[in-house]
Amino acid sequence: GEVVVRVQTMPEIDAESMPGRPGRIRQLRVNVQGLLPLPYRDFSLEDSQNVPLNLFLRRSYLANSLECVDGGNLVISEKSADDLRRELQDALRPEDIGLYFADMGGRPILKSRRYFLPEFLAMAFPAAQPVLSWFFAELTDDAASVVYSFIAGVPEELMPIPATECWLSEQLGLQPGTGPAQLRYFQVGAFRDITLNDASFARLRLVDDRAITRSLSADIPGLTDAASCSHWDAPLPVDLKRIRDDDEVYWREHGAKPKAYIALSRAQELFGANALSGLLFPAGADVTTLDAQLSSLLRAESGLLHCFEPREESLANALAGVDFASLFLGLSSLVMVSALLVLVLLLRLHLLERQGESELFAALGFPANWLRRELALELGLALVLGSALGVLAGMGVSALLLRALGWVWGDVYGLSRMLWCCELASAVGALAVSSLLGLGALLVLLWRQGRPVFWRRQWSRQLSGIADLAWRTVWRRQSQSRPLVALLTLGITLTLAVGANAIRTRGEEGFGYQWVLSTALPYTGLLPGQDSGAVLPIRVHLASPADCGNLSRVSTPNVFGVSLDGLGKDAPTLTPNGAAVDRGVLQWILKARLGDTLDYVGGSVVLEHAFAGSVFQGGIVVGADSYQRLFPDEQGAAMWLLRADADLPALTAALADYGVSLESCRERMARFDDIQNRYLLLFLALGLLALLLGVGAMALALARAMEERRDEIILLAEMGFANHRIAAIFFVEQLILLGAGLVLSLILLGALSLFSALSLSLVFLVLTLLLLLWVAGLALEVLSLLRRMTSHLS
Numbered sequence: 001g002e003v004v005v006r007v008q009t010m011p012e013i014d015a016e017s018m019p020g021r022p023g024r025i026r027q028l029r030v031n032v033q034g035l036l037p038l039p040y041r042d043f044s045l046e047d048s049q050n051v052p053l054n055l056f057l058r059r060s061y062l063a064n065s066l067e068c069v070d071g072g073n074l075v076i077s078e079k080s081a082d083d084l085r086r087e088l089q090d091a092l093r094p095e096d097i098g099l100y101f102a103d104m105g106g107r108p109i110l111k112s113r114r115y116f117l118p119e120f121l122a123m124a125f126p127a128a129q130p131v132l133s134w135f136f137a138e139l140t141d142d143a144a145s146v147v148y149s150f151i152a153g154v155p156e157e158l159m160p161i162p163a164t165e166c167w168l169s170e171q172l173g174l175q176p177g178t179g180p181a182q183l184r185y186f187q188v189g190a191f192r193d194i195t196l197n198d199a200s201f202a203r204l205r206l207v208d209d210r211a212i213t214r215s216l217s218a219d220i221p222g223l224t225d226a227a228s229c230s231h232w233d234a235p236l237p238v239d240l241k242r243i244r245d246d247d248e249v250y251w252r253e254h255g256a257k258p259k260a261y262i263a264l265s266r267a268q269e270l271f272g273a274n275a276l277s278g279l280l281f282p283a284g285a286d287v288t289t290l291d292a293q294l295s296s297l298l299r300a301e302s303g304l305l306h307c308f309e310p311r312e313e314s315l316a317n318a319l320a321g322v323d324f325a326s327l328f329l330g331l332s333s334l335v336m337v338s339a340l341l342v343l344v345l346l347l348r349l350h351l352l353e354r355q356g357e358s359e360l361f362a363a364l365g366f367p368a369n370w371l372r373r374e375l376a377l378e379l380g381l382a383l384v385l386g387s388a389l390g391v392l393a394g395m396g397v398s399a400l401l402l403r404a405l406g407w408v409w410g411d412v413y414g415l416s417r418m419l420w421c422c423e424l425a426s427a428v429g430a431l432a433v434s435s436l437l438g439l440g441a442l443l444v445l446l447w448r449q450g451r452p453v454f455w456r457r458q459w460s461r462q463l464s465g466i467a468d469l470a471w472r473t474v475w476r477r478q479s480q481s482r483p484l485v486a487l488l489t490l491g492i493t494l495t496l497a498v499g500a501n502a503i504r505t506r507g508e509e510g511f512g513y514q515w516v517l518s519t520a521l522p523y524t525g526l527l528p529g530q531d532s533g534a535v536l537p538i539r540v541h542l543a544s545p546a547d548c549g550n551l552s553r554v555s556t557p558n559v560f561g562v563s564l565d566g567l568g569k570d571a572p573t574l575t576p577n578g579a580a581v582d583r584g585v586l587q588w589i590l591k592a593r594l595g596d597t598l599d600y601v602g603g604s605v606v607l608e609h610a611f612a613g614s615v616f617q618g619g620i621v622v623g624a625d626s627y628q629r630l631f632p633d634e635q636g637a638a639m640w641l642l643r644a645d646a647d648l649p650a651l652t653a654a655l656a657d658y659g660v661s662l663e664s665c666r667e668r669m670a671r672f673d674d675i676q677n678r679y680l681l682l683f684l685a686l687g688l689l690a691l692l693l694g695v696g697a698m699a700l701a702l703a704r705a706m707e708e709r710r711d712e713i714i715l716l717a718e719m720g721f722a723n724h725r726i727a728a729i730f731f732v733e734q735l736i737l738l739g740a741g742l743v744l745s746l747i748l749l750g751a752l753s754l755f756s757a758l759s760l761s762l763v764f765l766v767l768t769l770l771l772l773l774w775v776a777g778l779a780l781e782v783l784s785l786l787r788r789m790t791s792h793l794s
Contacts, residue, residue: 003030005055006659008521009067011221012098012113015524015635018135018188018271019115019220021235022524022636025657028065030057045310047317047544047554071096085307089299094291097304101287104215108287110279110294115218117276124297128279129155132267133217135236136185137196139260141204143177144168147242148229150217151185152258153267158280159207167207167261172250176204183260185270186236190624191526191537191637194237199270207261214255218277224256306601313555320553320591341486344441345700347379351445352708372446376439383438391431395422473733485740492745510615510665511567515642517651520659522636527651534646536566537637539627540619543600546581546589547618548672553591556600557581558619560639561627572609572621576629579620580609602630615641615665617672641665706730 005028013020035041036056044052063070077084094100098113110117110128122130132153139146146168154161161167166181168174181201188194217224222233229243229251250259268275281290298304354375361371399420510516513536522540529535539561544550546557559579564571572580579598586592586607597604598620605622614621622630642651652660663671706713716726 001032003032003055004028005030006521006657007065008658009065012068013115013220014633016188016190016192017115018186019218019223019235020188020192020635021222022192024067025521026065030055047314047552047556048550049318049552050545050549081307081309085305088305088307092295092298092304094294094298097298099294101290102215103213104280105211105213107283108281108285108290109215110281110290111215111218111277113219115220115277116272117279119274119276120301121279121294121297122274122276125279125281125293128281129158130264130276131155131158131216131278131280132264132271132275133258133277134185134267134271135220135223135234136183136260138184139166139168139181139204141177141181142179144174144204146172146174146259147244147247148238149247149259150256151183151260151262151267152212152216153262153264153271155264159261161261161263162202163263163266164202165205165262166201166203167205169209169212169257169259169261170206171209171254172259173246174206176206178203187271191530192524193526197270201262209258209261212257214257216278216280217256217258220256228252314552317553317555337486340437340441342696342700343438344445347442347445349700349703350379351375376442376446379442380439383442384435387431387434387438390434391427394430395427398422469729473729485737485744489741489744489748492741509613509669510641511570512643513641513665514644515646515648515662515664516615516668517640517642517655517660517662519638519655519661522634522638523655523658524636527640527654529642529646529651533566534643535651536562536641538562538639538641539624539631539634539636540638541600541627541631541634543619545618546585546620548584548588550589554589556598557585557590559600559627559630560616560619560621561624561631562621563624566641572611574608574623574626575606576623576626577604577606578608578626579605579622580611580616581607581620582614582617583610583612585617586610600630602632605630613669615668 007026007028008023009026011021011023015022036054041054041056042052043054046052059072060070075084075088079087097118099117100111100113101108102111103109109131110121110125112118133150134153135149136151137148139149139151151166159167166183168176181204183199183201184196185199186194187197214224219225220235222235226232229248230240232238232240358371362368402420527535527537530537541559541561543556543558544554546554564574572578574580581590586594590596590598590607592598592607594607594610596607598607605620605626607620611621640651642648648662652662713726716729717723
């Protein structure tokens, strides 16, 4: 079917310079012919597991749509990076980077389609004369006036112009006065902030410049190629009503030839330090020879090409990404501890049920060691078999969990299709560990079963009631109670710590701004409110997303370039090579520490500051000057922070063609937190499993206690205790154990609340509901067990 694609043209001249202009937005209608075969359609240079959204077009068609020369800015090869670099450098030509030779009155002049020449060329041709041309608005003195023309900064060898003077072309037919002259010229700042600057000269003089042609001026598309002044399509605010007939006549005859000249040093002082727009060679210089020299120079320059091997780097980053195996194993360890405690309770109950059998064998003369050995062999085989079945069941559960991950995380992480695999070594290791733990618990119980009691606490004061009797019983049986309290504490803490601890990042967030405005394509101009501080522009270099939606390690994260003063009191203090990053991104995505260095093509940055939590999650933050150093060819902003008084309708209307999206800082932070909270869904399930194990263990412990204390129940009944009083004793004992687990859980949760966004009010509410349900359940269970036991005794 037909697809509409919106693109931005790629002008060769920097948009944020005097001769540049912003790229135009164009809509392309293309017919989708089908899917490119895998793995080609998933081509991406990002460190991310997300499936890239690629659209493949014919290169010549795309270049024509972007209004640039048909070529490429990316070469893919099966060769190594070093071999590819050598091959490309050997084939590099001046026109590949926009350099070309023109004729200026019989003298070759080297110019650039990007207006300015690379700085390294100035020293490479000492015989050439450097020039810098500029477009000005007005040049006047007390007698002459020139508007909207070019002025050229030339070296002393071409024209011996004093730094305090400005010379006019004699071909203008003007007669300058004797007073000082004033030059008003265009200057363009960040985000095409166009201003008119003034410069003063001691006087104007005339110069015979018949040897100079229009080729001395650098080319500005839409201006220098126009047939007349009335056809100018200048990227500057030109008032065509000020153009005079003499200006039209001069333009038709001489074109963009400069009308004024100043010393090169003064031109670079006014228009740009070390800037050059042309190199003028001596008359008779052979262009072919110059072209060969220039080609050799470019091939020897190391910074023009960047070749790398993304496959090795991507594989390394993927392997160093989020280690889910260790993460889930660590969180599951609490569940495994809970399961081990339940196993201990089950083994105790089983040994208690077989106590009569043990006494019979002892009465028949069988040694105690033989009996323990037989029990160890019998139960050990059962434990090993159970461990093997558990490993097989664990494989099935892990496959189901992986399928659930695809459903929970698929829209965020691009993990809708994940492959399940099992390593034999892992399965054997799991079987060995679980079997050894079970056998170890069994041997400890058998050893403690045969150990005599050397001391038991005697209470000196009399009983004060049923509650005191229950307390003394719990204290007397604390060795049996400790696993149960531990189980309850683990289950309650893990469940509530996750369930009531939905991540709500607190930190710098929006730095005092309320809205985040972003676009798919960069916007170069000024926006309403940008001058007043209501709008803070942010440049964005897209490398690899470093937010919580990326499961790989990121070595070159996205970069946000911003004026740090605009961030207010929470702004980090950075060195010229410094960068700031969110603390979570630093630890989990970059896998780095403060002081580490990140390398980009244009240079490197040092991680110097960590935000607690900000809207800049997904990349690193550098100052505006640092961004310009790292990415000098990238223009415009793709993100803005807005204050509450910003004119949102006007801003969104201005950016409508650039793929605009608007969200509040709270919504953006909540979106980041939501990604992290999806992790908690699985951890909450683990906590609930631990809690269920604790509840089950409590029921088992109660049943075990009733069975173990059968003689005690008979004694209490013969002493005249009614069934409801006996039930009350057991009920209070269980309440004491439950209370101990709740108190320990509250202590742990209170400590956690100091370091997280744990909602203690929600914790107390849930604990209250749990307590009520547990109390009701305990009462029913105690009465049921006691009724069953008394009927059995009867």
